[in-house]
Amino acid sequence: MGFAASTLPFPAIISARDAQPVVRVIGTHVTLQEPLRLRAERDLGIKLEFSPGGSAQVLLKASTRPQDFEIYEQWSNSIRVLWQSRAIKPIDARRIRYWDELNPLSKTGRLSAEDTIGAGDAPNRILYAQPDGSLDETPREEISYLPYVHNADSIGYNPQQVDEGEPYREESWGWLLAPEHAGRVAIVNAPAIGIFDLALAARAQGLMEFADIGAMSREEIDTLFRHMLRYKKAGHFRGFWNSVPHSAALMLSGDVVVQSMFSPGVSIVRSGGMPCLYAAPREGYRGWHGTMCLSRHASGEREAAAYEYMNWWLSGWPGAFIARQGYYISNPQRSRPYMSEAEWDYWYAGKPAREALRGPDGKITVQVGEQRRGGSYEKRFANISVWNTVMPNFDLTLQHWNELVVA
Template identity: 45%
Template sequence: MLGTSVTLQEHIRERAEHDLGIRLRFIVDDGSSVQREGAMHPERYELYDQWFHSLDCLWPTHALQPIDCSRVRRWEEINALPRTGRIGRSAVRRAAGSVPADRLFVQSDGSLGRTPSERISMLPLTHNADSFVYLDDALPATLTAGEESWAWLLAPELAGRVALQADAAIGAIDAALAVEASGLMRFKDIGNLEIEEIDQLIATLIEFKRRGHFAGFWSSFAEAAQLMIANKVVIQSIWSPATIELERAGLRFRLARPREGYRAWFGGLGISRLAHGRVLDAAYEYLNWWLEGWAGATMARQGFYISNPERSRGHMSTAEWAYWYDGAPASTDLPGPTSQHLVQAGQMRDGGDYVARMSRIAVWDSVMDEHNYLVRRWTEFMRS
């Protein structure tokens, strides 16, 4: 299985092997490397575990085979978000970026779209609404007196104490949200930047970097957590598992609910076009295992959601469900995915309940039309 550390975790591998009686080998790398390997070498894996926006790289190369919905036992339980792009009555605007619903169903001509069919590109599973995290006592009153905003990542008051995600496909969107929120640029489509917009964005970021604004860049949630634990940064874009490490380190922080909306992502499982026979059968069993409840529950304890959440309710305590999905204060200390204690009683998850968070999406993670050009210019920024 080829993927990232977001879901390719040892305790998940061990539980799946125990439940299914099959052997699993996880090939873990950073997001860009996984996309490249997935597109170019489908012979090196049977299952591809990454994000829906990665399909813009993989599907044109025919690296993945369509998934037969009739072989997915809980398919009808998957909620509306990956099927339609919306969840809850409050989700009235269409988010920018690589909307998962536009890439879910395999159409009659082999392309991907949102018109329902009996075949899908990837099985939609884990997802979340991401933003940035900041230390409670490190931000000046000039910022905290107002509403949280992506502009805080470029606030001059925080120069030298800011970190961004290193992956061009994700970090550039966070940066674009910050640049636009700061009033420095306006984008036609923040999820699909044009060449001139990329040039102006990179020029702006290079100028900030030359002034010493950025203290670091991270490729994994462990790196992100360490930047803040080591007191190198006080504000940074973040993935949810990093907040677990911040909790363990005893830091007082907040996960922002930016007024502009969240940057969201949707993960799933695809099958290599070369998988067949007994290996293909095992691949489908693994897909089905993810929808049986335990995996969704362990994802919840990392702050992630699952596409059929009701199935996970039975694997979570009432207090856990209330905290992670309903946005209620923790009525007791709550466990992490592999630890006895993570969330302290009385703590409340920033951003509200599941529907409130996933209905405030400004942009989905994207592979833009000018992705290759963006990567080249982002690399220049990183090396500047």
């Protein structure tokens, strides 16, 4: 199977009498990449303005200034903040061309009925907009976000500095707090995400337990951060990173040997010539689901263009592009013709690479014979411990997080 033709099944929306519609998109470096912008502009006949930033930075901007964007791209933990601030409005699923192709993960919280749904905000729990203004899993035609990219996050480590562990048996979130890595550990600087990395590490190290790790009590949050402040003041953490390029730079510099990581960061490190493994923790992954949201100010031509951009993301080519940095798309079968058989077998099926594979930047990131850590798409999402979530006690989390970062 080779690469499919690039022609998309819908026409460009520009008309001869109008200037190109402009769609302003804010989000993170994960999806706001120049090759994606250029390809979408070419395919759709619209103008895209990408404004990438750190996750906490762009969430604050989106929740306070919805007039500054049409589309917001981030992760499932952003939804409750955006919805409660009324920064976004419901998306009409009837205008999503490939809605019926989306797999069960976003609609039911799991790929298989036998899988356990992880703690916290599984994607289905915040997908459907109800008449009373709430979000839950009861299917309706109005949705809070468009499900698209997603992944199972864990820790990245340098096997030249950290003994390689066996996936699902030895690799552990506890490595973030292991004394042998003191001074060479980094954590993502996003309180709604980083708190789970630290909580999973604390639990793995036997420091504490949680009644419900996806909805921690105020007492549990207080206790967790007391432990983390002790580590921070002892110099255990080398830093807190704000973006994917920042995380890769920390690893490439040699200052960090194990850290919170997103898959594109691992890809950048490997492209830079340094080995980096993406762990399959025995405690399970921290899952996240990409959320593409529509500003409540979007209207007219810009809103129509925004819908075409959302449809474009599910049209095949973007899903294949994003797979090369380790991400999945909600309707993968449409992307499969845009991937070689070797790419599909490695990224989705979890099989050994039959040839060297290139990342989105064109550089080789996977060597012949290498196998994706954690196995297939189905196996990885059968092992979700907790989903990215803004918990009810987020105000306390935020207060403690700021104290931790500056301590």
